[in-house]
Amino acid sequence: MKTLLFLLAAVAVVLAFTNPSEADFREHVRKKEGVAGTVGMAVADLLSGGKKGGINRDNYIVASRFYLGGDGILPREDMAWGIGGFFIETK
Numbered sequence: 001m002k003t004l005l006f007l008l009a010a011v012a013v014v015l016a017f018t019n020p021s022e023a024d025f026r027e028h029v030r031k032k033e034g035v036a037g038t039v040g041m042a043v044a045d046l047l048s049g050g051k052k053g054g055i056n057r058d059n060y061i062v063a064s065r066f067y068l069g070g071d072g073i074l075p076r077e078d079m080a081w082g083i084g085g086f087f088i089e090t091k
Contacts, residue, residue: 022057025066041055054069054074056070078091
């Protein structure tokens with residue numbers, strides 16, 4: 001039982017350290033979408049009107065949810081989950 005608890009704690013620590021940031025997600029979009037993704041993020045940043053920009057992140061310690069908009073003109077649209085340094089697209 002102690003081994004299982006230790007293993008689960010170790011996995012949680014590794015996931016917490018590899019939890020992707022908003023900058024990691026922006027880089028993922030740039031690599032995947034190219035120029036269109038870069039322009040889309042710039043437009044979303046301009047339309048959001050907030051200090052944080054158009055793409056936001058909900059941090060759950062071991063995973064993150066990335067979404068577009070949510071305040072200002074743009075409605076909230078979930079885009080991806082990030083866990084272990086990888087992204088899982090939700091749209």
